[in-house]
Amino acid sequence: MTSTFSLVQLLKKLAIFGAPEDAVTDLIQRRSEVTDDLVLTALGLAIWAHRNGHPCVHLGDVGGLVGKDLSEDDLTLLLGSLPSSTEFVNALNSNPTFVRKIEKGSIGTYSEATADLRPLVLVEELLFTQRQFADELSIAEQLAMRAVKKSVMTVDTSLISRLVPKPEADDEEAIKAGDTGIANRAAQSVVSNCLTVLTGGPGTGKTFTLTRCLAVLLSTRERELDDLSIALIAPTGKAAARAKELLNSFVSDERDAEKPSVGVSEKVLDALLKIEPKTIQRALGNKRGMHTRFQHDHRVFLPHDIVIIDEMSMVASYLMARLLEAIRPESTILLVGDQAQLESVESGSVLRDVVDASTVVGRALNGRVFELVRVWRQTSETKIGDLARLIRAGEADEALSLAVSNPTGVAFIASTEKIDVPENVVSNTVVNLRKAAELAVRVSQTDHQSAYQLIANNKVLCGPRKGKLGVDYWNSLLGKAVHGASYVDLFNPGTPLLVTVNSPRSRLVNGDIGVVVNYQEVDGSIDRRIFFFTEGGGRYLTPAELPQVEICYAMTVHKSQGSEYENLVVILPGEDSPLLTRELVYTAVTRARKSLTIVGSSEAFVHSINNQSMRYSGLKTLLSLI
DSSP states (O other), X not given: OOOSSOHHHHHHHTTSSOHHHHHHHHHHHHHHOOOOHHHHHHHHHHHHHHHTTOSSEETTOHHHHHOTTSOHHHHHHHHXXXXXXXXXXXXXXXXXXXXXXXXXXOXXXXXXXXXXXXSEEXXXXXXXXXXXXXXXXXXXXXXXXXXTOBXXXXXXHHHHHHHSOOOOTTOHHHHHHTOSSHHHHHHHHHHHBSEEEEEEOTTSOHHHHHHHHHHHHHHHTXXXXXXXXXXXXXSSHHHHHHHHHHHHHHHHHHHOTTSOOOOOOHHHHHHHHHOOOEEHHHHHOEETTEEEEESSSSSSOOOOSEEEEOOGGGOOHHHHHHHHHHSXXXXXXXXXXXXXXXXXXXXXXXXXXXXXXXXXXXXXXXXXXXXXXXXXXXXXXXXXXXXXXXXXXXXXXXXXHHHHTOOTTEEEEEOSBTTBOOGGGGHHHHHHHHHHHHHHHSOOHHHHHHHHHHHHHEEEEESOSSSTTSHHHHHHHHHHHHHOTTOOOTTOTTOEEEEOSOBGGGTBOTTOEEEEEEEEOTTSOEEEEEXXXXXXXXXXXXXXXXXXXXEOSEEEHHHHTTOOEEEEEEEOOOTTOTTOOHHHHHHHHTTEEEXXXXXXXXXHHHHHHHOOOOOOOOHHHHHHHO
């Protein structure tokens, strides 16, 4: 370690520490009179980690945490200047009024964590801010408590076997995948236990199993349906709306005389239709002006007997902590998601940590996680599912070989330079978007519905917002391609608009998409309206009634989570982009249903699959210590 030059100053010089870290370390120096450079560095690292999605810092791998975007020379300088984890730990332990050390076997409780206001918490070699530690401990405490609680419901095994059957003995696909009835066992767990976790890759039937687990729960408690409260919630409005669509589809299929039925009663089907999926924030009840505090908490519980949380990979630590605290201890909880997808844009990787912790024999979560492995989606129609599974497994060479062979449903277009992407990769998309614009000019709702469907099913996904590989560039390019070189108007007919905030006043949520259309008033005049598709056909808003929106011919991969598109173009980030991870490409690929075009270099594609996202989290460690 180089001792004469302040490590805090070095991290500023390397542009790792910015204004937030500078402000906090300066404040602590002045108010707490902490002068130890290693302690101040550790504090800055904890702030940096939280800003970059990590709930904690692993003091044994600081270089791996902050050095990914550095040049080779800067990384060498940093690694040569960093102290060992032992030096960091010793310095922190020498400041007990500033750092709380968790001794082995004395992790304490969430209440104690919130009452102890020392800014930093040290757990072995993991360093947290006090708030991050309290949130992760709250999650660990709640999960451990709920994982051992049994439900009051009586298990009807015949009902479960009918709604969620085990594979037949001669089911070759199930035998090949090693599926001996995972979905059936998950359904049994949902009825028997207060906590169950359901995971799986694309096409493995997570939604199928979720819907039928809910039908099992309601059928088991059919006599008390009038008094039963059910919450189906998701981290985004788009994901919540998607959950509602799938519930309605199940009910419709059950009531269709030409389709096979699993024998769910009309009373249960009516109850399923009444479920209104919500975002987590809406379910908890936002307090005006407060981002992290809600109307429902550990003092005012949510009223629900059954709580299902979909798209769990997107849930941030602080939000998961507040949600679990607000759910009644005796409620039944089902967590559903794919831990291989992108994590929350905010701090935490809750689902991945829960799945990892469940593998520890003898601990509370062992036996509570069920990962679906049998693929139901027919790969003879499209190879998108096969490609997604290779990416998920980290098999980079095999995934590239499949992609470049341009199999059914997949096209790989190699770019020759880092930021040189041919514009004709979106030619098919432009054709469909022009059709949507032509329909949007007309004034019938049927045409507007058709325009919306074309918009909803044709999308370009990017990693970054800026640059030639980013959303802003491709939105501009597509807008001009559809409307002509003079395209500048946000309200040209056929322009798709993405709602970026929750707006109860307009009954829109973050992630809703509308399309600008011509609308005929009662007096025959034509005005511009924004058409939003609904089950009843659609609704129209004036530009003045809109909440905050942005054009969305193209979207970031993060904002696409919870959505699916028939025809999808994925623009890969450049080879040196920190966004280029396995999770980003996997999430993008799994948004496609029928047609997928991947644009980028072979090197970038392979690098993404080999570059698995790393979130430094203490949740698994805390679960092992409770």
